Structure formats: C-alpha cells, structure tokens
Amino acid sequence: MFIMFTFYGCAKLSKTPKNTLVVPIEAMPTTLDPRFATDAYSQWLTSLIFDSLVRVNKNLEPEGEAASSIQMLDEKTYLFSLHPDLVFHNGKRVTAEDVVWSYSNYVDPQVASPFAAAFKKIRTINALDKDTIKITLDQPFAPFLVDLSLLKILPKEAGSPPNPSFSKAPIGTGPFKTVLLSQSSAELERVDKSGDRIERVNFILVQDANTRFLKLKQREVDLLQNTLDLHLIPEVKKDDNLVFVSEPxxxxxxxxxxxxxxxxxxxxxxxxxxxxxxxxxxxxxxxxxxxxxxxxxxxxxxxxxxxxxxxxxxxxxxxxxxxxxxxxxxxxxxxxxxxxxxxxxxxxxxxxxxxxxxxxxxxxxxxxxxxxxxxxxxxxxxxxxxxxxxxxxxxxxxxxxxxxxxxxxxxxxxxxxxxxxxxxxxxxxxxxxxxxxxxxxxxxxxxxxxxxxxxxxxxxxxxxxxxxxNVAAYRKGISGYEMYPNGSYRFLINIHK
The missing domain is CATH 3.10.105.10 (Dipeptide-binding Protein; Domain 3)
Known part of the structure; x- marks a missing residue:
C-alpha cells in the first residue's frame, strides 16, 4: 500500500474544475424518479432534485420544506401552506393542486410506487386555494409527518403510468437539476447560481475503496463521504492537503x-x-x-x-x-x-x-x-x-x-x-x-x-x-461542508470550493 501511495504521489496531479465538486460513489442510483428511489443513492440524489412538503432535519425532526408553515388542527387534520415562490425546474409555478396530484400519483395502482403504503393513513387531501393543502387522516398517526417526507412534489410530466424518460431527466423543485445520468456518472447543476457556491456536482462511479482514496490524493475527486475504507483513516490524517471529519x-x-x-x-x-x-x-x-x-x-x-x-x-x-x-x-x-x-x-x-x-x-x-x-x-x-x-x-x-x-x-x-x-x-x-x-x-x-x-x-x-x-475526507480549500446524521448530501446546497 505504501509503495502504491508513493508512486501516485510522484505523478502529475490533475485538478477538478473550479466550479464543480467531484464526488465518487460506490454504486450508481438506480433511478432519479423519486417514486421508485428505494436504494440509498437514489434517495440522496432525488432529495437534491425534488422537494417534499416536509423534510427531516439534522435533529431528526420533521420541518417544512416546500411548506412555509404546518398547522395541526387536531390529531387527524393538518394544514400546509406552500412557499409562494416555489417553481418547477421548467419554470412552472407549483400550486396546491400539484401536491394533490403528486399524492394521487404515488398511490395510483398504475404507477405502483413502493412508497404508496406510507400514505395509507390519508383519508382526504384537498387544495383549499393555490397555496394551501388540507390533509385529513383516518385516525391519529404519530409518524405521519416523517412518512410525508417521502412524498416528493411532481409535475404532471411524471406520468401515470410512469413516463420512462422521467427517471433520467426528472423535473423537480429542488436546489439542483439533472444535467446527465449515465451508467458511470450523474451530474447535477445548481438552480440558483447566485453567490460563490459550487455550480455543479458530478457523482462518478468508483467501486474500489483504494481507488477512491487515491483519486482524492490525486485531486481527481474532491470529497468522500462514507465511502472511505476505515483502515485508511490514518493515511488521511497524515495528509496535510486533506480534511478528516468523523461524527456520530x-x-x-x-x-x-x-x-x-x-x-x-x-x-x-x-x-x-x-x-x-x-x-x-x-x-x-x-x-x-x-x-x-x-x-x-x-x-x-x-x-x-x-x-x-x-x-x-x-x-x-x-x-x-x-x-x-x-x-x-x-x-x-x-x-x-x-x-x-x-x-x-x-x-x-x-x-x-x-x-x-x-x-x-x-x-x-x-x-x-x-x-x-x-x-x-x-x-x-x-x-x-x-x-x-x-x-x-x-x-x-x-x-x-x-x-x-x-x-x-x-x-x-x-x-x-x-x-x-x-x-x-x-x-x-x-x-x-x-x-x-x-x-x-x-x-x-x-x-x-x-x-x-x-x-x-x-x-x-x-x-x-x-x-x-459518518466519516468524510475532503480536500483543503473546500468550505461549507456540514455532516448530516443520516449521511445525506444536503451539505451540497451551501458548499464552496
């Protein structure tokens, strides 16, 4: 292992693009359609592309995402108000009717989403006006808001039955949109390019742990999160060009x-x-x-x-x-x-x-x-x-x-x-x-x-x-990195390079 690292240390260093963060992953997402995103990487990437009414925050508690406010009227009734400036990546404004349609689509037998069972407790869902959604449950259900975080807001282009092209070129409301999805890479582009945050994220498939680490040393990739061979932690800590983070x-x-x-x-x-x-x-x-x-x-x-x-x-x-x-x-x-x-x-x-x-x-x-x-x-x-x-x-x-x-x-x-x-x-x-x-x-x-x-x-x-x-290693010069308990990639929203 030492000889391998020494050899690469003498090679000419490449450098990732200034406005792009290159992140190696162990496996490619199977889909970018959130209705079928059951593997970890599909879920993490779709959470960057799509919004839910509710998300689970760093404290493992539900909070508004697309919803600017959440009211619990009684143990079975919830009222959600949408952010008024929420738009799909194609420029279309998101309304309460889109949320109702998304729910109907998830539970549609023609769609056959594996997440449909998470919404069985919903008795009715109604758009009261363009920004307000009322959901009534058939009985009190304490995990309801956490389960609701699985329901991503979809445009009608998602289709019923599902539009096959939607899984590779999805249209969401999240902070990133899809540029490319192939068998070996997934490239996302930031929607709001104001400020000096990174503009693109390129997830590339690198299945071997040693190769991922060598690419990090070579500056061919920028950051590893939960893909570092734990036996290589001492090597990371010895490298003055790398930052190591480990949190519960x-x-x-x-x-x-x-x-x-x-x-x-x-x-x-x-x-x-x-x-x-x-x-x-x-x-x-x-x-x-x-x-x-x-x-x-x-x-x-x-x-x-x-x-x-x-x-x-x-x-x-x-x-x-x-x-x-x-x-x-x-x-x-x-x-x-x-x-x-x-x-x-x-x-x-x-x-x-x-x-x-x-x-x-x-x-x-x-x-x-x-x-x-x-x-x-x-x-x-x-x-x-x-x-x-x-x-x-x-x-x-x-x-x-x-x-x-x-x-x-x-x-x-x-x-x-x-x-x-x-x-x-x-x-x-x-x-x-x-x-x-x-x-x-x-x-x-x-x-x-x-x-x-x-x-x-x-x-x-x-x-x-x-x-x-959760264990991460990244190159010095990157700022704004924040680790989430569930290992998500939400830190990409505010990262700088």
Missing part, C-alpha cells in the same frame, strides 16, 4: 435471530451470544474506532432514545454459564467438539465478511460453531426478507421515528409480507406499538417507547452492535 451517525448495525429456530428461541442462548461478542475490540480493530456501541435501534441523537438500557458486557464466563443453563453443555470441555452449530448469513462485501469472521471466532470461544455463508447482495437480501436464516447481520439506515419498532417487531408484520423477519412475537410489545402509533403528544408517546426499547433490549430479537460514524 444513526446507521445501526445488528445481528438478527430467527425465533423459529429451536435453539435461538431460547433467551439464554441469545443472552450468551450477546456476552460472547467483544464489540469494543471489533470497533477498535475492524472499524478504526469509527463507531459507538449500541443498545437501541434509536441513536442517542434521537429524542426518543432511552439511556440506561441493558448492556451485554463481554464476559465469556457468563456466556458459558448461560449456555449450560440452557441445557447446551460443552460435550468435551476444552476439546474440539462444539455445543451446537449455527449458520450465519451475510453479504459478500469485505466489511460484512470481516465482521462475520470476527464473530465466528469469538463465538468459538464459548463452544458455538458458526458456519459463515456469504452471498451477493440480491441473494442474501432475498433470504433475509423471507426469513431464510438462523443468524444474519444487517444495517438499518436513516432511522428517525420510533415507529420503526412496529415495522420490525410487531407480530402483525411477519415475513415475507412484513419486516419482522425473525418472527419475534410479544403480546405486551404489540399493544405498546399500537399505542405508540396513535399517540401524537411527545410527552405521552415517549414513555411508551421507553418501555418498548426496554423489552427489546431484554429479549434480544436483534442484538444491537453499534452505530456507525
């Missing part, structure tokens, strides 16, 4: 247990596994300290986060004792025979494979034999969605509202239709989750999710591992 994020790493497995449904086994994993060591050596241990799906940045939840310290003696109590005694003491065997499924990415091997080695210390099975992402995700695993690893990105607990742990949400992929069931938890959805006042809602987090931490349907930091 909300990406949650976990292990999921399948409760239909006769061994894993035993709570003492799950507790034993929790005590047998040395999170601190993995964070230090695999993640270069760019993570913090987790006890909840919600990060400490979330106002619903409960501190003081049960923490499973690294304790091999306790882990072995729990396995003995579960009736899974070691058959030959310190000999080679395991207490039992489990299959661990994960994706074949380098970081996922490294984590699986570390956990395999640690569980071996208490007599659990782990067979690691790695798959390309699509195959692994299909097994995860259908509950076809014993143990699997995963990440949850962008958690904002505690209603995520309903999606993942309610017994009404079993896989494959729902996201309760481990088939966990708890009647007390189900009742709390239903109450949490319809309780809109924070003061009454928070105690509900305090208890929810306590139950999940104690019963371990997911074993909380850590929250990944």
């Amino acid at each position: 994020g909300i990406t949650y790493q976990y292990l999921i247990f399948n409760f239909r497995d006769p061994i894993l449904k035993n709570i003492k086994v799950r507790h034993a596994i929790a005590h047998a994993i040395n999170r601190e060591m993995i964070i230090r050596f695999l993640l270069s300290n760019a993570a913090t241990e987790a006890t909840s799906l919600l990060s400490p940045q979330n106002k619903y986060f409960r501190s003081g939840l049960r923490h499973y310290s690294y304790d091999l003696v306790k882990a072995k004792k729990l396995l003995d109590e579960a009736g899974l005694k070691d058959p030959d003491g310190d000999g080679p025979l395991p207490r039992f065997k489990l299959e661990y499924k994960t994706s074949n990415s380098n970081d996922a494979t490294d984590l699986a091997q570390a956990i395999r080695d640690q569980l071996h210390s208490v007599g659990i034999e782990i067979n690691v099975r790695t798959y390309e992402w699509g195959t692994f995700y299909q097994d995860l969605k259908t509950g076809n695993f014993q143990i699997a690893s995963g990440r949850l990105v962008g958690i904002t509202d505690p209603d995520i607990y309903f999606d993942i742990f309610s017994s009404s949400r079993f896989a494959p239709e729902g996201r309760n992929r481990g088939y966990y069931s708890n009647k007390e938890l189900d009742d709390l989750l239903e109450r949490g959805r319809v309780t809109t006042l924070f003061e009454k809602r928070r105690p509900i999710y305090d208890k929810v987090q306590e139950i999940v931490a104690n019963e371990v349907p997911y074993l909380s591992l850590w929250y990944l930091n």
Whole structure:
C-alpha cells in the first residue's frame, strides 16, 4: 500500500474544475424518479432534485420544506401552506393542486410506487386555494409527518403510468437539476447560481475503496463521504492537503435471530451470544474506532432514545454459564467438539465478511460453531426478507421515528409480507406499538417507547452492535461542508470550493 501511495504521489496531479465538486460513489442510483428511489443513492440524489412538503432535519425532526408553515388542527387534520415562490425546474409555478396530484400519483395502482403504503393513513387531501393543502387522516398517526417526507412534489410530466424518460431527466423543485445520468456518472447543476457556491456536482462511479482514496490524493475527486475504507483513516490524517471529519451517525448495525429456530428461541442462548461478542475490540480493530456501541435501534441523537438500557458486557464466563443453563453443555470441555452449530448469513462485501469472521471466532470461544455463508447482495437480501436464516447481520439506515419498532417487531408484520423477519412475537410489545402509533403528544408517546426499547433490549430479537460514524475526507480549500446524521448530501446546497 505504501509503495502504491508513493508512486501516485510522484505523478502529475490533475485538478477538478473550479466550479464543480467531484464526488465518487460506490454504486450508481438506480433511478432519479423519486417514486421508485428505494436504494440509498437514489434517495440522496432525488432529495437534491425534488422537494417534499416536509423534510427531516439534522435533529431528526420533521420541518417544512416546500411548506412555509404546518398547522395541526387536531390529531387527524393538518394544514400546509406552500412557499409562494416555489417553481418547477421548467419554470412552472407549483400550486396546491400539484401536491394533490403528486399524492394521487404515488398511490395510483398504475404507477405502483413502493412508497404508496406510507400514505395509507390519508383519508382526504384537498387544495383549499393555490397555496394551501388540507390533509385529513383516518385516525391519529404519530409518524405521519416523517412518512410525508417521502412524498416528493411532481409535475404532471411524471406520468401515470410512469413516463420512462422521467427517471433520467426528472423535473423537480429542488436546489439542483439533472444535467446527465449515465451508467458511470450523474451530474447535477445548481438552480440558483447566485453567490460563490459550487455550480455543479458530478457523482462518478468508483467501486474500489483504494481507488477512491487515491483519486482524492490525486485531486481527481474532491470529497468522500462514507465511502472511505476505515483502515485508511490514518493515511488521511497524515495528509496535510486533506480534511478528516468523523461524527456520530444513526446507521445501526445488528445481528438478527430467527425465533423459529429451536435453539435461538431460547433467551439464554441469545443472552450468551450477546456476552460472547467483544464489540469494543471489533470497533477498535475492524472499524478504526469509527463507531459507538449500541443498545437501541434509536441513536442517542434521537429524542426518543432511552439511556440506561441493558448492556451485554463481554464476559465469556457468563456466556458459558448461560449456555449450560440452557441445557447446551460443552460435550468435551476444552476439546474440539462444539455445543451446537449455527449458520450465519451475510453479504459478500469485505466489511460484512470481516465482521462475520470476527464473530465466528469469538463465538468459538464459548463452544458455538458458526458456519459463515456469504452471498451477493440480491441473494442474501432475498433470504433475509423471507426469513431464510438462523443468524444474519444487517444495517438499518436513516432511522428517525420510533415507529420503526412496529415495522420490525410487531407480530402483525411477519415475513415475507412484513419486516419482522425473525418472527419475534410479544403480546405486551404489540399493544405498546399500537399505542405508540396513535399517540401524537411527545410527552405521552415517549414513555411508551421507553418501555418498548426496554423489552427489546431484554429479549434480544436483534442484538444491537453499534452505530456507525459518518466519516468524510475532503480536500483543503473546500468550505461549507456540514455532516448530516443520516449521511445525506444536503451539505451540497451551501458548499464552496
């Protein structure tokens, strides 16, 4: 690695254009049509091109975006006023009717947007005048405003059924518009070019982490955000031409247990596994300290986060004792025979494979034999969605509202239709989750999710591992960079070069 860096350091340096920020990404967005933007890069880029009535801010709370004001008339009725100067990129003024049409389009069966289910609670949506929208729900629904952030304001050119060309040349209302989308790059141009902010952003596909870093050193790209190989952090810090930033994020790493497995449904086994994993060591050596241990799906940045939840310290003696109590005694003491065997499924990415091997080695210390099975992402995700695993690893990105607990742990949400992929069931938890959805006042809602987090931490349907930091490296001379907890690219709105 040192020789490679030295060679490139002697080469002639190229330089990115003055008014363009070049950002390498691991994968291209699959679409720029927000109705179908389910992957992370599609969501991040469409959020620059389109506005919603509401967005989630840095404090993980909903606030107006296209809406200049939001009024909650009662627990089921909301009134939104549009910014009067809001226009589409083609120059057409945005009206309340455009918002109503956008909603109708998202839920149109001919469109078949995967986000349609997020708006099922809406009973009526009406344009009261050119700037005012009234939305009535069929019942109180606390996550409504967060869910509404998924509804981007569309022009009728989006089509129903969808206009195929719209995904590559979308017309939005956001701060950037599309110049080019190809298999290897996506170029966006700022709509308002006043001031000295960058005028264009060019996202280029660079799949290899070492190549991304070398391009940054060579000034072929300007900024890496959450695409830096964590083992290269020391190299970044040594380079006087680079700025390094690491801040707590909300990406949650976990292990999921399948409760239909006769061994894993035993709570003492799950507790034993929790005590047998040395999170601190993995964070230090695999993640270069760019993570913090987790006890909840919600990060400490979330106002619903409960501190003081049960923490499973690294304790091999306790882990072995729990396995003995579960009736899974070691058959030959310190000999080679395991207490039992489990299959661990994960994706074949380098970081996922490294984590699986570390956990395999640690569980071996208490007599659990782990067979690691790695798959390309699509195959692994299909097994995860259908509950076809014993143990699997995963990440949850962008958690904002505690209603995520309903999606993942309610017994009404079993896989494959729902996201309760481990088939966990708890009647007390189900009742709390239903109450949490319809309780809109924070003061009454928070105690509900305090208890929810306590139950999940104690019963371990997911074993909380850590929250990944957001990590960025960029060239000196760039100013205005601001990191968002969810890793979004909204910092591009105010960045200078």
